[in-house]
Amino acid sequence: MVSQQIDRQIAARLAASGIRYTSGRRRVVGVLAAADGPRSAAELHDDLGRKVPLSSLYRSLSVLTDAGVLAPHHGSGRIVRYELAEWLMGHHHHLVCADCGAVDDVELPEPWESALAVLVSEATAPQGFIAASHTLEIGGLCPGCLNPEQGTRSKGAGIG
């Protein structure tokens, strides 16, 4: 269930680049908008009922990433997970479960986030590096893996 606003923003962005916002691409965006963290091609494939061939899925992901609609996340393992870009989702960080590999999003309280941005610029400047973005990758154990017995995880994530 993509919010009308996000859908409009994406449609506009794609239109500006002459890229079609097809039903297949809308479905991918829909799943990602509903997800609570980045999703891999395989996870999306499942979420979409395995009807869309993987190659098409990969192509959609590639096009949407190039258009700046999706942001790839190279988390744990050798798979790439995608999520809506920050200009759509808002700035956030990642919780990576060391056990199941699932990735969730977190936001930091605002005063800290601003301070962090400044800190990042200042700390990297001495090395001659110009910082443009940052994400905190937080490792640990997700609730689902901490309490395995308390019902199945509703997230559908964690392919591991």
Add this chain to the structure above:
Amino acid sequence: MVSQQIDRQIAARLAASGIRYTSGRRRVVGVLAAADGPRSAAELHDDLGRKVPLSSLYRSLSVLTDAGVLAPHHGSGRIVRYELAEWLMGHHHHLVCADCGAVDDVELPEPWESALAVLVSEATAPQGFIAASHTLEIGGLCPGCLNPEQGTRSKGAGIG
């Protein structure tokens, strides 16, 4: 050139697990200790003069990672880069060049690092996630890609 201390620590750790610290493994550690950031199998292969077969390299990386001597970094692209674990290198963060893909290490000034650790624990707790580690992945442009003409980069990194 591995510092004697680090070499001793690794030797002790491996010995404790009944794992041999062979010359091949020492060479891998040597290159990583001299590097200024995580290195991929292909990069190490080059650094070692392409004499060690890739499969052996991968096996060394696997053994050393399982032993807790190396830490894998799933940065950009589909490749995995390795570096000495934090108990050997000290806690640090990563500068990832958006252009060439090279990864360098950075440390944050201490008062901030402590505050960040607390912040991370507090911010993740509400989601029921237990944080165990964190790394700031900072994206941007490295000096080499900012000033392409000023001599070749001495890092040897950046395979892209």
Add this chain to the structure above:
DNA sequence: TTCCTTGCAAACGATTTGCATTGGA
């Protein structure tokens, strides 16, 4: 001698690509 390691080659699995077909502006 007895395992652990190393090499080589084949196997794997995630992702990409060539090419013909389908579909939307």
Add this chain to the structure above:
DNA sequence: TCCAATGCAAATCGTTTGCAAGGAA
């Protein structure tokens, strides 16, 4: 109509693994 998008199948490429030979304790 016409070019972008899609499907299928084959190709890539980083990484893993089976198996026999080499080495260190």
